[in-house]
Amino acid sequence: MNPLLYLLIIPALTMVGIVLTSDLKNVRVVAAIGMTAQLLFSFALLFGFYKIRNEGNSDAFLFVSSTMWYESFNIQLKFGVDGISLSMIILTAIVVFAGVFVSWQIDYRQKEFFISLILLAIGVYGFFISLDLFTMFLFYELEVIPMYLLIGIWGSGRKEYGAMKLTLMIMAGSALLLVGLLGIYFNSAPEGGRLTFDLTEIAKVSIPISAQLYFFPFIFIGFGVSGTLFPFHTWSPDGHSSAPTAVSMLAAGVLMKLGGYGCFRVAIFLLPEAAHSLAWIFIILTSISVVYGAFGAIWQKDLKYINAYSSISHCGLVLFALLMLNETATTGAFLQMISHGLMTALFFAIIGMIYSRTHTRMINEMGGLMKALPFLSVMYVIAGLASIGLPGLSGFVAEMTIFVGSFQHADTFYRVATIIVCSSIVITAVYILRVVGILFFGPMKSDSYLELKDAQWFEKLSGVTLIVFIVAIGFAPLWLSNLLHQPLTAIFQHLKI
Amino acid sequence: MRHEVLLGIFILYQLIADLTEGTNKGRIIHITIISFFLYVIVGGLPSKPAILFGSMYVSDPLRDLLKNILSLSTLIILLQSSSWLKKEEHQAREGAFYLLIFSTLMGMFFMISAGDFLMLYLGLELATLPMTLLAAFDKELKRSAEAGMKLLMSSAVSSAILLFGLSMIYGIYGTFHFSEIALLSDSSALSIMAIVFLLSGLGFKLSLVPFHLWTADVYEGSPMPVTSYLSVVSKGASLFTLMLVLYRVFGQQPKIWTMALYVLAITTMIVGALFALRQKNMKRFLAFSSITQVGFMMLGFMNNGTMGMNTIIYFMLIYGLSNLAVFGVLSIVSNATGKESMDDLNGFYSTNPRLSLIMLLALFSLAGIPPLSGFFGKLFLFTAAASKGMYILVLIAVLNTIVSLYYYLLVVKAMFIDKNESPIAQLSSTFYEKLSFTLCLAGILIIGFASPVYNYIQSVL
Numbered sequence: 005m006n007p008l009l010y011l012l013i014i015p016a017l018t019m020v021g022i023v024l025t026s027d028l029k030n031v032r033v034v035a036a037i038g039m040t041a042q043l044l045f046s047f048a049l050l051f052g053f054y055k056i057r058n059e060g061n062s063d064a065f066l067f068v069s070s071t072m073w074y075e076s077f078n079i080q081l082k083f084g085v086d087g088i089s090l091s092m093i094i095l096t097a098i099v100v101f102a103g104v105f106v107s108w109q110i111d112y113r114q115k116e117f118f119i120s121l122i123l124l125a126i127g128v129y130g131f132f133i134s135l136d137l138f139t140m141f142l143f144y145e146l147e148v149i150p151m152y153l154l155i156g157i158w159g160s161g162r163k164e165y166g167a168m169k170l171t172l173m174i175m176a177g178s179a180l181l182l183v184g185l186l187g188i189y190f191n192s193a194p195e196g197g198r199l200t201f202d203l204t205e206i207a208k209v210s211i212p213i214s215a216q217l218y219f220f221p222f223i224f225i226g227f228g229v230s231g232t233l234f235p236f237h238t239w240s241p242d243g244h245s246s247a248p249t250a251v252s253m254l255a256a257g258v259l260m261k262l263g264g265y266g267c268f269r270v271a272i273f274l275l276p277e278a279a280h281s282l283a284w285i286f287i288i289l290t291s292i293s294v295v296y297g298a299f300g301a302i303w304q305k306d307l308k309y310i311n312a313y314s315s316i317s318h319c320g321l322v323l324f325a326l327l328m329l330n331e332t333a334t335t336g337a338f339l340q341m342i343s344h345g346l347m348t349a350l351f352f353a354i355i356g357m358i359y360s361r362t363h364t365r366m367i368n369e370m371g372g373l374m375k376a377l378p379f380l381s382v383m384y385v386i387a388g389l390a391s392i393g394l395p396g397l398s399g400f401v402a403e404m405t406i407f408v409g410s411f412q413h414a415d416t417f418y419r420v421a422t423i424i425v426c427s428s429i430v431i432t433a434v435y436i437l438r439v440v441g442i443l444f445f446g447p448m449k450s451d452s453y454l455e456l457k458d459a460q461w462f463e464k465l466s467g468v469t470l471i472v473f474i475v476a477i478g479f480a481p482l483w484l485s486n487l488l489h490q491p492l493t494a495i496f497q498h499l500k501i
Numbered sequence: 502m503r504h505e506v507l508l509g510i511f512i513l514y515q516l517i518a519d520l521t522e523g524t525n526k527g528r529i530i531h532i533t534i535i536s537f538f539l540y541v542i543v544g545g546l547p548s549k550p551a552i553l554f555g556s557m558y559v560s561d562p563l564r565d566l567l568k569n570i571l572s573l574s575t576l577i578i579l580l581q582s583s584s585w586l587k588k589e590e591h592q593a594r595e596g597a598f599y600l601l602i603f604s605t606l607m608g609m610f611f612m613i614s615a616g617d618f619l620m621l622y623l624g625l626e627l628a629t630l631p632m633t634l635l636a637a638f639d640k641e642l643k644r645s646a647e648a649g650m651k652l653l654m655s656s657a658v659s660s661a662i663l664l665f666g667l668s669m670i671y672g673i674y675g676t677f678h679f680s681e682i683a684l685l686s687d688s689s690a691l692s693i694m695a696i697v698f699l700l701s702g703l704g705f706k707l708s709l710v711p712f713h714l715w716t717a718d719v720y721e722g723s724p725m726p727v728t729s730y731l732s733v734v735s736k737g738a739s740l741f742t743l744m745l746v747l748y749r750v751f752g753q754q755p756k757i758w759t760m761a762l763y764v765l766a767i768t769t770m771i772v773g774a775l776f777a778l779r780q781k782n783m784k785r786f787l788a789f790s791s792i793t794q795v796g797f798m799m800l801g802f803m804n805n806g807t808m809g810m811n812t813i814i815y816f817m818l819i820y821g822l823s824n825l826a827v828f829g830v831l832s833i834v835s836n837a838t839g840k841e842s843m844d845d846l847n848g849f850y851s852t853n854p855r856l857s858l859i860m861l862l863a864l865f866s867l868a869g870i871p872p873l874s875g876f877f878g879k880l881f882l883f884t885a886a887a888s889k890g891m892y893i894l895v896l897i898a899v900l901n902t903i904v905s906l907y908y909y910l911l912v913v914k915a916m917f918i919d920k921n922e923s924p925i926a927q928l929s930s931t932f933y934e935k936l937s938f939t940l941c942l943a944g945i946l947i948i949g950f951a952s953p954v955y956n957y958i959q960s961v962l
Binding site: 073074075076077142143145146148149152153156157163164168171172175176179180182183186187189190218 | 808811865870871872876880881883884887888890892895896899900902903906907910913914917918952955956959
């Protein structure tokens with residue numbers, strides 16, 4: 005059997021285990037065991053992947069298996085990974101692992117909570133291992149049910165509104181996506197032959213340019229909605245701020261990356277000519293995303309809103325880099341996805357931990373937390389520094405690569421856009437340092453803070469796991485960028501743009 | 502012919518049983534359900550194609566499949582209606598209920614098996630008249646009587662329109678036989694006119710917008726089992742008939758009817774979705790939701806090849822099972838409490854987790870969310886439309902699925918998220934109801950993954 009299927013089977017078995025657990029207190033233990041196994045398996049997969057590569061196997065995708073599913077539509081269950089999808093899988097495993105531990109003290113409908121959370125994870129894993137557009141779309145839409153329930157039931161604040169807005173906007177994106185995918189499908193055999201949803205097969209043919217121009221916007225915007233492309237980003241602040249902590253982590257850390265990954269894997273990879281001619285429109289939109297998100301973060305007072313807007317800015321940068329259509333920038337885009345995934349998950353985790361102690365997320369209602377909660381505060385500062393792009397942390401590596409890549413274009417338009425986008429680094433520093441200053445080093449607003457307990461073991465575990473990888477990428481980015489380098493070189497040689 | 506003969510026997514049995522069973526009416530329910538269950542199994546066995554009565558009656562594997570789908574849905578409705586029938590006010594009328602149900606079903610079978618338009622019309626009337634009695638089955642309730650009357654009136658109008666179209670067809674071709682018309686059909690002005698009238702007549706039954714005005718009132722007034730029968734079986738029969746007529750009789754002239762249905766699909770989807778948004782009564786809500794779903798089905802008609810028929814039948818099967826699951830839950834609620842409003846479902850999950858989960862899955866299947874079967878059904882319909890390059894229509898349809906997702910989520914929100922100080926008490930379900938849910942859930946969860954179902958439909962086309 006294809007080892008990739010274990011990525012779906014382990015969570016599925018965990019769900020069964022949760023259903024069968026009779027004592028509600030043990031539900032979290034079952035979930036934790038399952039997700040730890042999943043994390044270990046993802047790394048085993050990584051080593052297996054390296055081993056096969058070192059043996060000289062240079063196929064584009066490894067662990068490929070395909071089974072015919074719907075014969076009449078030529079839909080296959082085709083799975084396989086390359087370095088790009090593998091790095092995303094590892095990101096997902098880390099974030100879900102941390103998310104389970106952050107949710108350790110959930111005390112309302114625990115079974116349903118963990119089942120929905122793991123179902124969400126299954127959707128993400130399935131999306132990354134799919135090589136068939138149909139199954140890819142299926143897994144992409146799978147997130148809708150658990151997402152709505154997770155935010156609606158366990159959320160806080162305006163949770164019904166946030167859940168509904170998020171669900172409907174993501175679905176609206178996938179509506180456009182569906183039209184685009186059908187368009188690709190019916191143009192996948194321009195010289196006759198069988199129509200196919202198979203990604204690798206479609207990449208071999210050249211889709212007629214008129215069809216490319218027609219369907220590229222559908223797909224790019226469709227995926228762009230979950231990648232918070234301006235002006236389709238508005239679900240993100242409301243959705244993230246009302247979601248429970250683990251869901252914010254997963255939504256901002258991983259689900260937003262589905263958008264970027266999809267934009268690259270489907271829109272740019274399959275419709276390269278259209279990507280080339282339409283890039284300028286989307287470069288303008290993503291530049292707005294980057295700068296607007298950063299400015300938005302400055303004005304917010306709610307910690308989760310700050311982080312949601314900063315996510316818009318950072319994910320905008322991902323799409324911006326992808327549209328540069330060169331190898332360096334694209335490597336940077338994927339590094340940024342992983343870096344942002346880890347960093348934003350850490351942010352949301354800490355915000356959740358602070359909120360559970362102080363019962364407020366408004367920065368002007370808190371202060372001096374460094375004295376009361378040193379461990380949490382230090383973790384937040386590390387996340388903040390990674391977000392600013394301090395050397396030695398993952399953010400620096402990613403943003404550096406992106407800007408180097410985008411400066412490779414000598415064109416005035418690209419230069420101007422890059423310079424505008426670069427300015428977001430400064431704005432990021434403003435909103436991060438502002439929060440750090442008020443929240444952690446300002447005067448303590450209430451003496452009762454001194455009685456608060458600092459991080460407990462499960463909180464430390466989840467935070468430290470994320471920090472370890474942030475630092476690991478910062479100090480030794482090669483293990484990750486090598487993983488990305490090989491497939492990206494092949495892809496850009498193939499695309500010749 | 503097997504289906505009709507067995508149904509005839511059932512009808513005769515009901516007539517006799519009403520006389521002989523006397524005091525022990527509960528037995529009729531059990532005997533009917535068990536024998537109908539066996540009938541569904543027998544109906545699924547392969548049979549030989551046959552042409553009878555001078556080709557007025559045609560039976561082939563495709564038509565058998567369509568009849569089996571309708572029989573299966575009817576079985577589920579019979580299972581779900583058993584506890585409703587046992588209520589005091591329906592005592593001594595079980596026989597009548599079954600008699601009427603089987604008569605309409607017989608009529609629908611004749612519609613599907615029709616080899617010429619006379620037989621089609623005969624079947625249509627046989628299906629319609631008992632249906633009006635069913636709608637008025639709760640005769641002590643004013644709204645039920647009203648529903649029956651409304652159904653009768655609108656059916657009469659639609660029959661008149663249909664007959665007018667049929668008379669034109671006879672005027673042009675001089676024959677009613679499908680096979681002869683199929684050879685002669687052309688795109689003259691008169692035959693376009695005839696097809697338009699035919700579409701309008703059947704459009705009433707299918708409640709295509711603008712012929713939908715009776716739907717919500719009749720659904721709301723009728724008893725719950727009759728509503729679900731109307732929305733699944735009756736609708737399915739009309740859909741299958743329309744499909745057979747268009748593909749098999751006017752298949753040479755696809756342009757005429759695809760253009761007409763293109764427009765009707767858009768109006769039906771949009772009006773159904775928008776009106777469903779504001780409904781508070783669950784029956785009215787489902788009436789508009791089913792109108793939207795019929796609009797989606799029209800997308801299958803855009804492909805005039807086998808793919809079109811295949812996706813239509815496949816979607817109807819899934820839609821039927823999902824809708825019946827929703828109706829099953831609602832009928833348990835309404836039997837126990839008499840409540841039919843969406844607000845009454847607030848906090849339903851805290852007291853009835855299983856029923857809420859069934860409802861959740863069924864609603865998401867209707868909304869077309871993976872991995873449930875509704876996703877596959879809907880996606881294949883859209884593929885059928887896209888195969889003819891109608892991407893704009895597909896886009897409109899997908900945007901409507903988002904509107905429909907919104908109102909399905911409203912129900913989910915009521916059940917799972919909204920708080921209620923006095924939610925509906927814990928409800929128990931009988932063995933028959935559990936069996937019906939098992940059948941529905943099997944359909945909702947498995948059909949999508951099981952590509953053999955789709956391939957089987959393809960093999961009989």
